[in-house]
Amino acid sequence: MKLFIKLIRNLLGGIIALLDLIxxxxxxxxxxxxxQEVNQAAQDLTLYQFFACPFCTKTRRAIYKLNLPVEKRSASEGSPYREELKQGGGKVKVPCLRIEKDGQTEWLYDSKEIIRYLENRFA
Ligand SMILES: N[C@@H](CCC(=O)N[C@@H](CS)C(=O)NCC(=O)O)C(=O)O
Known part of the structure; x- marks a missing residue:
């Protein structure tokens, strides 16, 4: 049953992600x-995400709209970035934005918070 729910969730998430692309x-x-300045600043940002997660789709859409070349790393099972997210941020929850600033690393969770941060900084 759990597997079935996961399958349906991924299927719906995949459809939402594809609709977003279109x-x-x-x-x-x-x-x-x-x-050029924005591109330079975006080098300090990394988005940990799942392709079929609706919260990640919403965040990727905001990143696209703001024209930010942010590196995206998949935190799906089996990906080495999953452990990186867990170790660095403390939990495997996506989306999570890694922000490098003045030699410090901040791990920002929650799509709303991430979008608010990006809009404040780049809109
Ligand atoms: N309120 C959060 C919800 C994020 C969320 O629930 N993410 C799910 C994926 S859609 C997750 O990371 N679950 C942990 C897992 O699947 O391992 C947001 O808006 O970012």
């Missing part, structure tokens, strides 16, 4: 200089 629309436009 309906994303346009990215935020910046001057080349501004975009």
């Amino acid at each position: 309906t994303r629309g346009s990215k935020k436009k910046r001057t080349p200089e501004q975009q």
Whole structure:
């Protein structure tokens, strides 16, 4: 039964992720200089995620809209990044944004918090 629920959840999550890819629309436009600055800043960000997680889809959509080249790492079972997330952030919960700042690492959980942070910083 648990496996069945997981299958349905992944199936629905996959459909949502595909719909997102089709309906994303346009990215935020910046001057080349501004975009270069944003690209540089985005190098300090990493998103730990699952492809079929609706909260991750929502976060990836915001990242796309804000035109941020953020590295995405899969935290699915079997991925080495899963352990990295667990060790660094303290739990396997996605999405999680790893933020490197002034030699410190912050692990920001929760899609709402992540989107709020990114919009405050890059919108
Ligand atoms: N309120 C959280 C919910 C995140 C959440 O429930 N993520 C699920 C995947 S959809 C998760 O990480 N579950 C742990 C697991 O599957 O191992 C958010 O908005 O980010």
